[in-house]
Amino acid sequence: MEQTVEQRLKALYELQTIHTKIDKIRQVRGELPMEVADLEDEVAGLETRIQKIKAELDELEDSIVTRKNMIRDAQSNIKKYETQLNEVKNNREYDAISKEIEIQGLEIQVCEKKIREYGFEITNKTQVYEKAQADLEERQKDLEIKRAELNNITSETEKEEQDLSAKAKEAEVQIEERLLTAYKRLRNNAKNGLAVVTIQRDSCSGCFNQIPPQRQLDIRQHKKIIVCEHCGRILVDEALTAEHQEVSENEF
Helix, strand or coil: CCCCHHHHHHHHHHHHHHHHHHHHHHHHHCCHHHHHHHHHHHHHHHHHHHHHHHHHHHHHHHHHHHHHHHHHHHHHHHHHHHHHHCCCCCHHHHHHHHHHHHHHHHHHHHHHHHHHHHHHHHHHHHHHHHHHHHHHHHHHHHHHHHHHHHHHHHHHHHHHHHHHHHHHHHHHHCCCHHHHHHHHHHHHHCCCCCCEEEEECCEECCCCCECCHHHHHHHHHCCCCCECCCCCCEEECHHHHHHHHHHHHHHC
16 A cells, blocks of 8 residues: 655654664764774784884894804805914915905904894894884773773663664664655755654754745645755654654653
């Protein structure tokens, strides 16, 4: 059986009332979900950064060990070549071994220079690492606090929101698809989520623009669905909303 205009308006207003209650619950949570998400991203970013710095520090430590081993090998070679110097038979051999000793000495100097550079890098990176660790601990504490706040609010309102969401789905079934699509579009475009609004003080309660007397009369007659000329919201009259309020109160 096809619905009358009045029945359609009542169904739309009922759906709007349910959605408004859901919106109020979500407003209580406010920016907390976003703050929690931002802190989670920040913590994850710091953890990744710390892991990267730690890997770089480990690599520098390995490089120092490698250079120290190279120094030890060079020193061992120098001792070997110095022993060979005592056994040379001509100047050509003496010069060749002396050159090798010089090369090994230069190798030691290069390694010692590199070790100093690595040590300097380690000092700087360690400071950055410790700062990142301190930042991570601070952000983790903030995240813990915000999560606790969000969990408290969610636990208090979760059941109510679930019940209202179920009611909204039931109410949507009572509305024809074309009207429901228009309602959802209006609701998505409105900052306050209001797609169906009442007349208050001869004005649209959505945008507060004046509604001409003749248009108000048309709205009260429930012969067609009328939207605000300024904001496009669906308008309903006081009698219809009062009746809905009465029904809602009786339910409780």
